[in-house]
């Protein structure tokens with residue numbers, strides 16, 4: 694079963710052990726030419742692999758959780774800085790990137806698409822291309838965000854949705870849009886598909902991580 698790395702410690706032989714989000718431990722050795730994991734030898738490499746997936750055979754076997762060394766008992770061997778934590782600064786930075794890309798996308802839509810097909814059809818089509826932009830940015834930044842596990846991925850998605858709604862309302866108020874105009878984007882009866890866009894945004898960090906895992 695694919696599980697995510699949420700921390701590391703060293704065993705008594707000084708080999709690195711990854712702590713997975715299922716509560717199992719797994720050796721991550723750099724032992725060339727048999728096992729090549731140069732990343733495990735550096736702090737930056739280990740940090741970059743927080744949140745990446747390993748196949749956990751112990752889960753498949755239904756084994757009980759592994760014992761973890763107490764974090765302060767072996768300060769020199771245990772490395773837990775940021776383990777299992779969501780780096781909200783990075784989550785928000787990626788959202789800003791998405792918001793920037795979507796703003797450019799929205800401007801192009803208003804300039805070139807809306808005059809041809811009409812305002813509401815243009816906004817509906819933009820939900821599709823807008824979702825593609827969200828997924829592309831999420832995919833490209835996924836490793837950098839290093840969200841440790843499904844719960845973190847869904848929390849990040851929820852955070853993005855809240856930021857997006859706050860942003861849309863803020864822009865709408867600044868431009869003096871009526872409440873009806875803003876809500877029509879979300880109203881399915883009026884053809885507003887924005888709710889689907891937000892749902893997709895909520896799931897995209899999780900979806901991108903699943904696809905990355907599937908590719909190994």
Ligand SMILES: [Zn+2]
Nearest residue numbers: 715717749752
């Ligand atoms: Zn496991």
